[in-house]
Amino acid sequence: MGSMAAPPPPPPCQCHLVCVPYPGRGHVNAMLNLCRLLAAARDGVSATVVVTEEWLGLLTAGGPAPLPRAVRLAAIPNVIPSEHGRAADWAGFVEAVYTKMEAPFVRLLDGLQAQGGAPAAIVADTFVPWAVRVGNRRRIPVCVLSPLSAAMFSVQYHFHRLPQAAGGSASPPLDGADIADGVGPCLIENYIPGLKSIRLADLEPSHSNKAALNSILEAYVEVRKAQCVIFTSFYEIESDAIDSLRQELPCPVFSVGPCIPFMALQEHNANTEKESYMAWLDAQPVNSVLYVSLGSFLSVSPAQLDEIAYGLAQSKVRFMWVLRDACSRVEGLIQGSDGMVVPWSDQLKVLCHPSVGGFLTHCGMNSMLEALYAGVPMLTLPIVLDQPINSRLIVDVWKVGYSLKEKVRADSVIGRDEIAEAVKKLMMNSGDAEGVRRRASLLEEASRTTAEEGGSSYRDIMAFIDFISPSKR
Structure with missing residues (x-):
C-alpha cells in the first residue's frame, strides 16, 4: 500500500481581529504574542492591536521581536496615567483603564469599521471589561484573553465559592488554619475543582485588599458575557484546571500557549549581531x-x-x-x-x-x-x-x-x-x-511539542480561528 498524501493545508480565511490588551507590559506582550501565533497559523488572519499613544511609542522604539505584516498597531490618546510610575497608584490606574479607555476605543472602532466593515471578533484582555460591553452592543463576538494561568482565572471566576467571600465584599481566611473538622488546610481545591496544592494564603495580599478585589471581580462579571475564553497557558501544564473550566464555563475555552515570542527567537538566532x-x-x-x-x-x-x-x-x-x-x-x-x-x-x-x-x-x-x-x-x-x-x-x-x-x-x-x-x-x-x-x-x-502541528495548542489555535471566522458562522 502506498503512503498516504499529506492533508491539504486549511484554506485561507478573511478574518480580522481588533485586540485590546490591558496597558501593562506582561498583558501587552501576551496579546502581541497571541496575534503572532494566529497570523502564522493561517493565511488571511490579521489583527489590529489597540494601545495608547505612549505604548505605541514604546513598542515602535525598537525591540527584539518585530511584528508580522498581518499585525498592526493603532493608538488611542493617553487617557490613563503613564506606564512610568503607575505602580505608585495601582487602584487609580485600574480605575482609569476601566472608565476612560472605552470612549476613544469606540471612536477608533468606528473608523476601522468605516474602512473595512466590522471585525470578525474583538479580543480583549480580562481586565478591559468594557470591551465586552462594546462588542455585545454591536453584535461583534468578544473573546476574552486571560494572560493569567488557568488556575488563577478559575480562582477569580469562582471567587464567590471561597469561604467568607459572599458577594466579593470580604476576603477569605488567609491564615492557613483548618477550615472545619475533616477538611484540612486551607486548600482552594476544597471549594473550586481542578486546582491542586494552591492555598487560600496564596491570594495575599491583593485579594485581601477590598478595593483591589472589587476591581478584579468587576472584570469577571463581563467575562461571563463573552463568547469564548483564550488562555496563554497550555493544556499539558494545566489540564485539571482547563478541563474543569471547559465543563463549567458557558462558552468555548481555548488554550493556545505558550504565548511567548518563540518564533521571533528562531528568526533572531539567524542574526549574527x-x-x-x-x-x-x-x-x-x-x-x-x-x-x-x-x-x-x-x-x-x-x-x-x-x-x-x-x-x-x-x-x-x-x-x-x-x-x-x-x-x-x-x-x-x-x-x-x-x-x-x-x-x-x-x-x-x-x-x-x-x-x-x-x-x-x-x-x-x-x-x-x-x-x-x-x-x-x-x-x-x-x-x-x-x-x-x-x-x-x-x-x-x-x-x-x-x-x-x-x-x-x-x-x-x-x-x-x-x-x-x-x-x-x-x-x-x-x-x-x-x-x-x-x-x-x-x-x-x-x-515545544504543544505548538507543533497536531499538538494541543496547535489544535486549539485552529479551532479558535474556525470559531471566529465569518465563513463558519
Whole structure:
C-alpha cells in the first residue's frame, strides 16, 4: 500500500481581529504574542492591536521581536496615567483603564469599521471589561484573553465559592488554619475543582485588599458575557484546571500557549549581531549562570533588593541580573562577585542560552512560560497578584523549582544567607535539584511539542480561528 498524501493545508480565511490588551507590559506582550501565533497559523488572519499613544511609542522604539505584516498597531490618546510610575497608584490606574479607555476605543472602532466593515471578533484582555460591553452592543463576538494561568482565572471566576467571600465584599481566611473538622488546610481545591496544592494564603495580599478585589471581580462579571475564553497557558501544564473550566464555563475555552515570542527567537538566532551580555554568556560554562529578573512592575523593596544583591555575591554563583532601576547601587553591592547587571535583555533568548541553568523570578506569567519553554528551573520570589499562585504551580505542582517566600522574616525581608543557600541548592544540584532539572526538561519538551502541528495548542489555535471566522458562522 502506498503512503498516504499529506492533508491539504486549511484554506485561507478573511478574518480580522481588533485586540485590546490591558496597558501593562506582561498583558501587552501576551496579546502581541497571541496575534503572532494566529497570523502564522493561517493565511488571511490579521489583527489590529489597540494601545495608547505612549505604548505605541514604546513598542515602535525598537525591540527584539518585530511584528508580522498581518499585525498592526493603532493608538488611542493617553487617557490613563503613564506606564512610568503607575505602580505608585495601582487602584487609580485600574480605575482609569476601566472608565476612560472605552470612549476613544469606540471612536477608533468606528473608523476601522468605516474602512473595512466590522471585525470578525474583538479580543480583549480580562481586565478591559468594557470591551465586552462594546462588542455585545454591536453584535461583534468578544473573546476574552486571560494572560493569567488557568488556575488563577478559575480562582477569580469562582471567587464567590471561597469561604467568607459572599458577594466579593470580604476576603477569605488567609491564615492557613483548618477550615472545619475533616477538611484540612486551607486548600482552594476544597471549594473550586481542578486546582491542586494552591492555598487560600496564596491570594495575599491583593485579594485581601477590598478595593483591589472589587476591581478584579468587576472584570469577571463581563467575562461571563463573552463568547469564548483564550488562555496563554497550555493544556499539558494545566489540564485539571482547563478541563474543569471547559465543563463549567458557558462558552468555548481555548488554550493556545505558550504565548511567548518563540518564533521571533528562531528568526533572531539567524542574526549574527550580538549584544554584549550574550558574548559574556557565551564565555560561561553550561548551566552555570543564574538569570535574575524580578519584573518591571511592583518590584521588591529597597531592603529586599540589597539582601538579594548580598545573597547573590555570597553564593559565589555566576549570575546575570536585569534591573531597570538602581543598577549603579546594586553594582556597588556585588563588587567582587562573578555577576553582571544589565538594564534590559532579550529574556527568552537569554533563558535558552546553554550557560543559563536557573532563573530567580517574580513568577509573572510570561516569565514562567518562557522558563518552561527553555527548560530552566526556577527560584521563586512572588510579590503580588497571580505571582504566589504561579509560584505554587512551579514548586508544588510541577516541581521545577524552589520557593524563597517561606524564608521571609518578621520584617517581610528574606535574608542574604537564605538567598545564598537557595541559589547554591538550585545551581549546584544539591538535594533533589537533579530531579527538578529533569522535570524542567520534560516540560521544555511539552512546551515545544504543544505548538507543533497536531499538538494541543496547535489544535486549539485552529479551532479558535474556525470559531471566529465569518465563513463558519
